[in-house]
Amino acid sequence: MASLFAVLLVAGAGVAILLKYCQLQTILFRKATRCPVTGKNTKHPSWENSAPNARAEEEAKKKAETNSYKRLYYQVQNLEKFPEVLPFARQTLVSLLRQSVLNAKLQIHSQFNILKLEDDHSPERLAAFMAGKRHKTHVDWAKYQQRRQAGGGPEMFADREAARQWVKQNAPLQLVDGAWVARVHNVTTPYALRGITKNAWQTYCEELGDGDLAKNHCHIYRELCRSIGYEYPHQNDVDFIHPRHGLDNDRVWRASAGHLLISLFPNDFLPEILGFNLHYESLAPGTLKAARELPEFGISGYYFAVHISIDNAESGHSAMAEATINTYMEHVRKTGIMDVKEAWRRVQAGFLLSEYLDGDDDLGKCRDAVAGMIHAKAGVAGEVHCTSRARIGGRELTDWFSRDTLSSVSSSSWKDDFITALTRSKPWVYPGDSERGLLLKELSWKGRMFGAFTQNEVQCLRTWIDLLDDDPTRVEEKYWKLVGRADNGNSLRRNAMPETASLMSAGVDAATMHPAFPPQMAIPVAGLSSSSSSEFVPFSPLHMAKSRKVNLDALLPLWFMHPCILEQIVMSPYRTTMPLGSSVLRLLRAESGYMPESAGVAGMDEQRRDPESPIPSLTELGLDICRSNHVAEPTCLKDVLQSCGTAGGSSAAAAASVDFAYVVLSWAARPIENGTFLLGLSRAFLDLEKFVSTAANQGLLLSRQGCEGLANMIERKQDSFDKFPSLLKSELGGMEMFNAGYELGRHKIERLLVQEISLDDRD
Structure with a gap:
């Protein structure tokens, strides 16, 4: 295996170095003569029998993942019927958070990567970062407007049917607008944090029209769908996730489930919720385009126009989200409830989760990047690795990298098969733990393959391996390690009641935990005289003797x-x-x-309220x-x-x-x-x-x-x-x-x- 990557240096390294690398042999798979895919015993299996269904396997996995998100979407909105889903929901949330951070590390050189703000929070630096993101959006929007004014057509939708399908496919997400902060402010919230969580929950209220149905964003989107011929059951109905509705966008289902999950454990993931809120309330280019282009096809763009204005960075939801984070971080500094650097990394993780769900990055994309990178290097490696006895997936390296193989099969087939086999190649690759495997050790300084891959390529490999979680029971430990929690999250996991059997037990303390489902006492309706009445008549006021x-x-x-x-x-x-x-x-x-409801929106007025006149x-x-x-x-x-x-x-x-x-x-x-x-x-x-x-x-x-x-x-x-x-x-x-x-x-x-x-x- 070591010589596998050494030979990839042939185009730029000397023969002496190559010979030195070729001396590194592995005992891995020495006795392996069975193909892990076909099961056939053969020293040199024919290419047709190697792993023809690798891509199909990935597609099946993707479909299963989407179905899992759809089930979570239904179950979380019916949580009292499915409390047993909470451990899996938490595991999924933490896995998504971890994927988001790892994906961002892969793109650390991106101009607007929040990880560039390093390990400490500064209101000034955060403000500058957000201002830079907004400026880029404004510049891109101005260029778009120029193209349109010059005679260019719509860029988001090719025709009316494409616009209708886009509105339709986004329904699962837009119909849970605000869900990411739905549970952030509840009776179990510590009192010292209630001012912070109240400011976050204000966003939820305003997404729902502050109780004015006509202004409720979910209601507006449902009416939009209805106006173009799509009528859906309520999202809590199992029929909503039925394939007959044609809601089959994998990315949308992932994002929709993510929006519901991030708020599900508010007492454990408050920093992440606040970070998520900051990103999602930022002005998005797609929102601007949708608001303009949908009306061009006779479809209302008002839902998106509302978000452009209500999410503004001076007095709207974006400004509120940024101010809330600054208040929270100041609270952390003053009280010491958490290490400041850890709190900031967790805010960043929440921000990155929203960004991740908003895009199309996933393990498959990272996998393709790794496969393409290795395939490109293999093409110039030639036959110099002939001394290696290492095997990948039961196939000798000579066979994998021979000219005949590379020329006789499509590159996509080769990539699929090789990357699938490499995934299973311990001790070189341990899925989910790049530090444990030998591959990254050999590619690092003082390793015998140092320099074989560029720094960015090594980071790509590292991210891909770390995203290959094969042990879901350890995903939370890995996340806490990633954000630098000293106890690897042990204290949080102790409070999380992860065991299904305990979720509805008498030992669940509903005064500290949210959500919690302790056994409920039967409601004694039979003994109540007014339970059969169809009218409400209040009792006389409560009274207590003056004595x-x-x-x-x-x-x-x-x-x-x-x-x-x-x-x-x-x-x-x-x-x-x-x-x-x-x-x-x-x-x-x-x-x-x-403040009392009005014809407008409170926005930052709520946070700027005169402290001498509290409500x-x-x-x-x-x-x-x-x-x-x-x-x-x-x-x-x-x-x-x-x-x-x-x-x-x-x-x-x-x-x-x-x-x-x-x-x-x-x-x-x-x-x-x-x-x-x-x-x-x-x-x-x-x-x-x-x-x-x-x-x-x-x-x-x-x-x-x-x-x-x-x-x-x-x-x-x-x-x-x-x-x-x-x-x-x-x-x-x-x-x-x-x-x-x-x-x-x-x-x-x-x-x-x-x-x-x-x-x-x-x-």
Whole structure:
């Protein structure tokens, strides 16, 4: 094997050096006389029997990979039905991240490779880098405009049918617009990070029209498809991925799955999500061209025109994404929650993943580059490697590189067969681990083949080998090593609950992990009197005797938990493409402390808001309650539940409150199954908010500023709840489960906060 690469120097190296290299022999395959493809025993197998199906094998592998992405696309949008997919989903995400970084290392000399920003983050350097990318896009666009003005025709689409097919094939991706940040801001997010994740989740809200269905990007694209004759089921329907729809673009399915996966584990991959967001919200040449050319064929280009404006780098999503990264990196520096260099490399990895999914680079392209490189060198090698006994795929090197072989078969067949055989040639190549194999060692300094390949060619070989992952159980370890994590990600993997059997076990802590599917308590609908009613009638306001004091240990678990009730309903974009889902999104925006909806888009106004006039979120109001009552501020939901539920240190009501909080977390994790019930339950907690607001007005519980903020939030939420009955009747056919959720929630809240209970009463 060593002499194989040595002889490739024949065109530029001396005979003495060649003879020295030829002395390097390998024991690999000395006894191999069986072709690994045909299985025939022969010393010199005929070329026709070597590996004629190598390309077919690659195509089959590619098809299987695409089908895997399609299944993930369906399952992730129905996660509560397929929680067992989470370990594979995580593995796929990490594999894509690793591929993205390795691919970028292969193209390190590219003008706008973010890896050139090295190992540390600088707001100024990042701004200059992004400005350079935008400038190139603007220059390319100006040249395109000049060509069109000079009489040139459309460059993206040959005719109307080509334009229709392009819109059609991109449907899986565009119909999940915003998904990459869908889960980034949730009830389990550490409180110190919520300002950062809130800014990222704002992008998701604006992609979905801030709850205005007409402005919802997924809705706009669905209407675009409908206008040109394509009608699809919702993306959560298994029929959406059926071949009958003709959605067969491999790259699009990979990208679509990637957009869903990147946000799936927000507590473990926040830097990657922020980096992904920065790249994807950058102005893309294809968006500019599509906005111009589609109308030329009688097809609306408004979906793409909207993205050109809303993603602008001064006040739009691109500016928001860059500012959020700068804020996050400053937080890392100040708190030391992570090594700064590691955090920046992970931001880069997320950026590169979006770039990778946006293009057509993959293992196949890298494979072809390696095969072409070796084939070109083999053509000038001649017969000087005749002393070698090394074999590749059971074939002697003399046979692989003979003039007769190279002239008698097509170059594509030779490349396919050779690269397939080389892939299996241990100890020279260990798939997924270039450092382990002998090939790269011999090509490096002090190796006996140093100089046989240029530096770029060596990097190409290295990347190809590293992308040949044959051990999926080690892919996460390899990724953490790539981004320089000190413990190779062991701490993250311990928290990730990768074992399928544990995903739905009682040991899953839904207060710290997202997503999590602990066993859920059956909803006791039969015992609720209002569950058979078709109308909603709210109960009288919660009331507590003046002689009693609010039990904070019982209140705080309920307060900090209840933002979870509706948040997962909108974590798949398709659920916001109907009026009810849009109304839920508006309600969640109020709970999260965003400015009220307007006719326009907030963009950077949200981040530039006057700090003296805050709009608090439910979580921030909970922290206000703690400060106002001299209670130690928790750092996350788990802190609240632990401190209030500690045995012996709390009242029975507090312990029962913690129990109920975990029950609600399990219900909230299943929004498809429990959606209407959760809406009613959330309405009961609006009554709790009104109760707290009343107490605050009496000088209890909240600061003056917090009291004003809660009153404004209640008003906004009430507006959404007032719309729910008619929407539930029109979309879901009734109010029964809504009423059941409301009644159960009210009874629980009253029992925990208003009535006296003992430990024996806990259920």
